[in-house]
Amino acid sequence: MSRFLLITDSHPLESRLQACIDSAVPGSLYRVGAGAASQPPGDVLRRSLGEPTDVVVIGPDVATDTALRLASGLAASAPDVAVVLIAESDEDPELMRSAMRAGIRDVAPADADPAALRLAIERACAAVDRRRHPADADSARPRAEVITVLSPKGGVGKTTIATNLAVGLARVAPQRVVVVDLDLQFGDVASALNLEPEHVITDAAHNAAAQDSVVLKAYLARTEHGVYALCGPRTPAEADHLSPEQIGFVIDQLAVEFDYVVIDSAPGLGEHLLAALERTTAAVWICGMDVPSVRGTNNALAVLSELQLVPRGRHTVVNLADKRSGLTIGDIESTLGAPVDVVIPRSRTVPLSTNRGIPHLADGRHDSAFRGLSKLVDRFGAEEQQRLRQLHRREVVA
Ligand SMILES: Nc1ncnc2c1ncn2[C@@H]1O[C@H](COP(=O)(O)OP(=O)(O)O)[C@@H](O)[C@H]1O
Ligand SMILES: [Mg+2]
Structure with missing residues (x-):
């Protein structure tokens, strides 16, 4: 009481x-x-x-x-x-x-x-x-799920999937989801969410904001879908002075304030991504339906496992799936040595939602890409939310 x-x-x-x-x-x-x-x-x-x-x-x-x-x-x-x-x-x-x-x-x-x-x-x-x-x-404090969406390649749908995942999770956890743009040079989370942020990640990392999670919230942009966003720098040069330690610290602070921290990343395995992976509880690997993409994913997994940076949770998504690609999901699974968890077909409506800045899960067209994205959200949403709710209740009422 x-x-x-x-x-x-x-x-x-x-x-x-x-x-x-x-x-x-x-x-x-x-x-x-x-x-x-x-x-x-x-x-x-x-x-x-x-x-x-x-x-x-x-x-x-x-x-x-x-x-x-x-x-x-x-x-x-x-x-x-x-x-x-x-x-x-x-x-x-x-x-x-x-x-x-x-x-x-x-x-x-x-x-x-x-x-x-x-x-x-x-x-x-x-x-x-x-x-x-x-x-x-x-023991009572629920731990945030830090989800990093990654792929060694560009153009495979990382930003699309990270922003949709954030919007989908905000349905189960309104105001408790933040998406972070770690594509520090060419990030487009702001554009995917139709935001014109007043502050960006460099402001947050360089200022006293980084010292306190409550102040840090003032540096976030907010979408109408109940998602907070820490957007990428305005110009590629602005990112030059951001250290991996600063990024790690910002993620730690966000994990105090939010239940879900969804990180969109740049192609490759840059040092900022490695700092994020040290804090990541679940990785969402995005793979296209082509040989270079599958091989790239496999190589990246091998590097991370050598560095002992493979996050505990692993979710594999094949995006832009197309029956006519000459590859099957079975081929991809045998190369990766792991099951494909979610398949998102190539869809005509996804680029439209990207161009409008309204994530596909928010604009309501229930095509097969919508179902694939929803399935990914459910992998984190339902059960996890139940657990968090119980922990919250215990913490608040005790
Ligand atoms: N399932 C899909 N079907 C059709 N187009 C897609 C799909 N997923 C992503 N796209 C489009 O591909 C382009 C690149 O996606 P993006 O998310 O920016 O990739 P990345 O962040 O990996 O570079 C965008 O224009 C997006 O609309
Ligand atoms: Mg991107």
Whole structure:
């Protein structure tokens, strides 16, 4: 049972928060006016009648300076109380940095949809729980699935599949999926998702954002499908100064905030990809239906196994499948020495969705490519989601 203290004059916000709490966690809500935020932290906590406060939620009608001052005071005097700030926007890196310094656990935008608000609430409760029961925290924290989509060749559908996988997973885990563009020179995740990002991976890796997962979120773009995206650099030269360590660190931070980190990669086995593979829990190998593609995949697998970088989960996808190619799925399986898990046929509609910037799984045409992509999503979605849900529940309720 968690106790929330909401500081705002807004009754509509109170109702929205109450509805979210009712759907997310066992908990009760007590509201005090925005003016209370100027009082000393101890006095603010005493305003909550009845039960002691676990989570303080500061409304957008409290001035930012006052909110940050209160949060810092609470961090010092009541460190096991979590603070959530509801601000006009959560896309201002400066605000996110100040919020982090003030010990604020999460910033939700004032117009957050119920899923996003619920997520902030669940996270705050989980943070309180971790602070109060540090011993159980590690075992209770669900581990993110870090999925890297890779192939030694270009043009085989990595970006198409990574973006569709992210959109499909966001159906089971809304707001909990981030797609990362690791094709640092010619990445096109932004274009595949019709995004014009304000910040890109280089901004995130070079700035203090990389030090904190909450701040890092301000550097992500968001799609209408509930997917977050860390897009590739604007020009190929921009990527020159990004080190593999920086990439690894960014992925580690994203894995704290999200349930699924889907990484789209560049052709080949560059050092940035190797850094990503060190953190990868499942690799999705994309192979075309031609001899060079199959051989390339086989060689890449051999190199990674020498480097001991073959991720635990392995999923093999044959994309652009075409009966007239002269190769069969059986031929590919015997060369790779492993079963092909998903076959995605060459489809006329996929290039159309690429050109429109609307992933095929989001635009609703249920052709055989749609079925193939859905099957890939299901390999991660269904069972995994059940497991995460149980872990979340345990963590939040304990
Ligand atoms: N199953 C498919 N059927 C038809 N076209 C596809 C299919 N998968 C990908 N494509 C198209 O192939 C092109 C290259 O795909 P992309 O995902 O960018 O490859 P990569 O990221 O491996 O370079 C895109 O125009 C995309 O629309
Ligand atoms: Mg690509």
